[in-house]
Amino acid sequence: MRRQIPLLLCFVAGTFMAVQYFIPHHAVQDAHDRLLGWLQILLAFAFLLGTVSLIRIHYHKIRNRAPDRGYSFVTLVGLLGMIGLGFFHGSHIQPGSPFDIIFQNVQVPIEATMFSLLAFYIASAAFRAFRARTLEATLLLVAACIVMLGRVPIGDLLHRGIPALTHWILNVPNLAAKRGIMIGVGLGMMSTALKIVLGIERAWMGGSE
């Protein structure tokens, strides 16, 4: 029963959510709206689950005196501190509150900086690894250079053909390739969803067979 009930629930919910698109009756639509509400509650609990999991992992690292436990300590202080500040100031975070001040002046600059580091690594990779070893690699490099120039104002200044060529690359070969990939991904998603709903794919249940 431990495996049959989840499979049955998955089948019923998955089938209903697919079929309800084709049944305009208000009872079916009301049931669909209720399910959406339940889904949001589940998602909120997923946040809670993630938070508890994070606390457990880092608590064990500290308790077991792992070599990098200092980072775990900082993580837990930051996490619990922000949770505490958030609860202390009620359910509505106002601009200028301590929670908001720490978010705007610590988290935002740190995350933006981490992402901005990519620029340095891309430049280094461009020099060390982007090689025109084959015809395909050469085409890729040439297209990349054209698009890089075409997407900045200096490309417009250098030659009016650069933005036009960039526009063509993005709207013809790029679009065609992306569309093909999206169709493939869409078919794969449908197939996987069908396998999950029908109980053929059971990896989501975890545990042993």
Place this chain on the structure above:
Amino acid sequence: MSGFQKLLDIDRRWIFLAIAIAVVVPFFKPLGLPVVVTEPVRNLYEAVDELQPNSQPLLLASDYAPSTSPELEPMSLAILRHCMSRDVNVAVMTLHPAGFGLAQRAIGQVAAEYEAVYGEDYVFLGFQPGVSAPILGLGVAITNIFPEDAYGTPLSDIPMMEGIRNYDDIPLVITLAGWSAAEAWVYYAYQPYGQRVGAGVTAVMATDYYPYLDTGQLVGLLGGMRGAAEYEVLVEREGKGVLGMDSQSVIHLFIIVLIILGNVAYFMTRKSRRLAAQGKE
């Protein structure tokens, strides 16, 4: 060791330093390069320009995180300025938990510039978890997803939300996202409800959305800082988007030079590497 081999073996910290200089210098010595507006951005601008003042609101989904805020926040500011300069009502929400503070910051900044009144000119709905559920739920009833705004005021008590029930009363949704939220709005808002959707995404992601532009599933698209700069030009209020274009131009040129140099050095040293490999055999 030949010069080309030395070039290939250069410590990458010199490259990092060169990049840092290339990024910083244009901020102090602007090149003033003109920004040419492209069709996807113009289409989105015109879609916002068609909205009626003091009527049904634009729904701005600030679904971005701090990591992508350098590219997406200029878009948010430009769109908000466009709306507020024309007295178009704006309802702001987010599907990203870290987007709450960013959306609040952007709308607070622009509202102060235009002396907009909360509840009459703009409203901040806040954050909702999930993607498909809230987007689908807004099509049924906004109050199912946001019974109150981000500060606890019931939507029924907010003047500008009077009579705004669902997507039928929202002429345009614009999502600003550095993740797959943008296509989720197409899947769950455009497809089932026919809701008009525009998007602002990072430059890296922009190429993924051209199929949606081509089919009309997106009314317009802002791609990266260039998209933000183009929108700022249209709104006639230059901000961080235009400011960043000079740096981005220099960086892109520099990376192209690095690619060319790296390949020249590689091919010039290929023979010596082949000989060295044969010698080892």
